[in-house]
Amino acid sequence: MSSPNGDLLEGFSERVDVMPGVWFLPRFAEPESLNSDLADVVARAPVRQMKTPRGFLMGVAMSNCGQCGWVSDRRGYRYAEHDPDSGEPWPEMPRSFSLVALAAAKACGFDAFAPDVCLINRYAVGKGMGAHQDRDEQDLEQPIVSISLGLPARFFMVGPERRGRSIPIDVADGDVVVFGGPARLHYHGVRPLKPGDHAVHGASRWNLTFRCARSLQPVAP
Ligand code: SIN
Ligand code: FE2
Numbered sequence: 001m002s003s004p005n006g007d008l009l010e011g012f013s014e015r016v017d018v019m020p021g022v023w024f025l026p027r028f029a030e031p032e033s034l035n036s037d038l039a040d041v042v043a044r045a046p047v048r049q050m051k052t053p054r055g056f057l058m059g060v061a062m063s064n065c066g067q068c069g070w071v072s073d074r075r076g077y078r079y080a081e082h083d084p085d086s087g088e089p090w091p092e093m094p095r096s097f098s099l100v101a102l103a104a105a106k107a108c109g110f111d112a113f114a115p116d117v118c119l120i121n122r123y124a125v126g127k128g129m130g131a132h133q134d135r136d137e138q139d140l141e142q143p144i145v146s147i148s149l150g151l152p153a154r155f156f157m158v159g160p161e162r163r164g165r166s167i168p169i170d171v172a173d174g175d176v177v178v179f180g181g182p183a184r185l186h187y188h189g190v191r192p193l194k195p196g197d198h199a200v201h202g203a204s205r206w207n208l209t210f211r212c213a214r215s216l217q218p219v220a221p
Pocket of ligand 1: 121129146155188189190207209
């Protein structure tokens, strides 16, 4: 019997090698298999606009699932075991999520990907994400796996420096981007979302980002 990952990899045909350590897997994920679990997760842990450490409201609304979740507030950016809004543990990572994430990582040579967190970003029209590094994780040997749902957007990958020429990757419903190895700490971001009306998600784009964080911070007394 082939493994679940093997099954998901069977139908997979195209992998675009964008630059060393960055891969684009068009239509790798089946949105139908993720949308209902996504709805369940955000019913339990609704997306919210977090505040940056300097007190600015973030444009993108966020939630998490998995053993921990990425949070931002006056105390900084970190991973926390509980949803600060509810005080509850973050919802478990649905099996449908981890199966696709593991298969995508495997398709790019990361056979031992073990994500313990999935960040959930919801972009409204006009919202984007400036160039940043994903560097709050302890295990930088493991890649980032990023799944797009809903409206299309332009993701961009810069490189080890924040500024410079960027490579655009146009991501649509079901597309997956994986980055790791030499690109694990590359600056990247998302251009502001253009108006549109997606059959399932309306005027929004969702992004699921899988990481191995393993950096649970003790909750302040
Ligand atoms: C992120 O970089 O954390 C999100 C990327 C995306 O929304 O595609
Ligand atoms: Fe990121």
